[in-house]
Amino acid sequence: MTPSSPALDGSVQERAAAFLPPGDGPQALVDPTGSPLPSPLAMPADDDLLALHRAMVVGRRFDTQASALTRQGRLAVYPSSRGQEACQVAAALALRPQDWLFPTYRDSVAIVTRGVPPVEVLTLLRGDWHCGYDPYEHRVAPQCTPLATNTLHAVGLAHAARLQGEDRVALVLLGDGATSEGDTHEALNFAAVWGAPVVFLVQNNGYAISVPLAKQTAAPSLAHKGVGYGMRSRLVDGNDAAAVHAVLTEAVAGAAGGDGPTLVEALTYRVEAHTNADDAGRYRDPAEVEAWLAKDPVSRSEAHLRSRGLLDDALAERFAREGEELAAGVRAALEHDVAPDPRELFEHVYAQPTAALLEQRDLLLAELEEEPA
Numbered sequence: 331m332t333p334s335s336p337a338l339d340g341s342v343q344e345r346a347a348a349f350l351p352p353g354d355g356p357q358a359l360v361d362p363t364g365s366p367l368p369s370p371l372a373m374p375a376d377d378d379l380l381a382l383h384r385a386m387v388v389g390r391r392f393d394t395q396a397s398a399l400t401r402q403g404r405l406a407v408y409p410s411s412r413g414q415e416a417c418q419v420a421a422a423l424a425l426r427p428q429d430w431l432f433p434t435y436r437d438s439v440a441i442v443t444r445g446v447p448p449v450e451v452l453t454l455l456r457g458d459w460h461c462g463y464d465p466y467e468h469r470v471a472p473q474c475t476p477l478a479t480n481t482l483h484a485v486g487l488a489h490a491a492r493l494q495g496e497d498r499v500a501l502v503l504l505g506d507g508a509t510s511e512g513d514t515h516e517a518l519n520f521a522a523v524w525g526a527p528v529v530f531l532v533q534n535n536g537y538a539i540s541v542p543l544a545k546q547t548a549a550p551s552l553a554h555k556g557v558g559y560g561m562r563s564r565l566v567d568g569n570d571a572a573a574v575h576a577v578l579t580e581a582v583a584g585a586a587g588g589d590g591p592t593l594v595e596a597l598t599y600r601v602e603a604h605t606n607a608d609d610a611g612r613y614r615d616p617a618e619v620e621a622w623l624a625k626d627p628v629s630r631s632e633a634h635l636r637s638r639g640l641l642d643d644a645l646a647e648r649f650a651r652e653g654e655e656l657a658a659g660v661r662a663a664l665e666h667d668v669a670p671d672p673r674e675l676f677e678h679v680y681a682q683p684t685a686a687l688l689e690q691r692d693l694l695l696a697e698l699e700e701e702p703a
């Protein structure tokens with residue numbers, strides 16, 4: 331017999347309901363065919379809808395170009411965001427200039443949307459430098475590969491900013507798999523305890539490489555994890571850019587206004603393999619991918635905007651051309667090899683390099699000197 335959990339008393343139920351209002355499913359504003367849905371969420375303004383759409387079109391072209399560059403050997407690796415564009419662009423566009431974005435390896439499209447030059451975004455994946463952009467210039471932390479470490483960085487920055495009286499929100503991106511990491515739980519806990527101005531956007535794309543969500547968690551939803559720590563939590567259709575933007579804008583405004591953190595779970599799908607080094611055909615049914623392609627965020631937004639007369643062929647072509655120009659710039663910049671200085675490998679690892687690190691550096695340099703030119 332399964333032991334039953336103690337019944338929640340009224341006040342506890344009310345608190346839980348305030349953190350995550352009960353509902354049938356993810357909040358949405360636009361259905362997969364582009365038709366508006368009745369929703370308590372406010373539809374973003376026309377200009378915001380167009381900005382979201384433009385960023386998705388350009389972002390998808392960037393993503394396709396980056397994937398192509400892996401096949402040409404120009405990039406070592408690229409984790410595609412295809413299918414997740416609504417989350418990516420909504421995250422970047424919901425932030426104010428003074429806010430910080432804490433992305434992962436999956437979130438290059440969000441970083442490009444935030445305004446970081448695309449070539450700089452690809453510098454790390456090309457193997458040229460630790461991080462190709464200046465994090466302070468655009469307030470975008472370096473893309474983190476160790477899962478969930480960025481959740482702690484985001485809470486730390488948000489909490490510190492508040493202590494210093496700065497009006498600054500941190501938005502951290504993480505995947506469904508990363509919610510199983512200890513770091514995420516520590517970050518959620520202290521974000522809620524301190525009321526830190528931070529927004530956690532969990533892009534639930536169904537898989538952690540080959541591990542499906544059901545093998546990852548037994549929680550009723552990932553949004554419930556936020557409730558467990560005592561923060562506002564939302565479940566949103568992650569392929570509906572309008573809805574993700576509405577939910578994130580509200581979360582950012584709430585954080586800035588002193589209401590503390592929010593966890594947003596966005597239901598989406600990783601259309602490509604985990605990276606170009608993975609074969610998703612080994613663990614995913616093609617019918618599942620097909621079903622998600624029918625919910626594509628870019629065509630959904632296009633259908634919606636066209637039906638409302640906000641987008642016509644001329645504007646759609648302009649957005650597509652912007653994407654082509656961006657892709658051409660990336661190709662041209664990555665056509666030539668650079669010759670990184672091997673010593674740079676050891677820079678910025680620690681403020682004061684350890685003896686062991688210096689020893690490794692000297693060994694490498696001695697070996698390179700012995701090699702014939």
Ligand SMILES: Cc1ncc(C[n+]2csc(CCOP(=O)(O)OP(=O)(O)O)c2C)c(N)n1
Nearest residue numbers: 436475476477505506507508535537538539
């Ligand atoms: C701390 C840590 N453990 C393991 C890995 C290896 N790893 C890289 S990606 C990944 C899956 C992550 O899945 P998810 O968080 O859902 O993000 P997604 O890749 O789907 O965007 C794993 C286990 C890692 N990078 N860091």
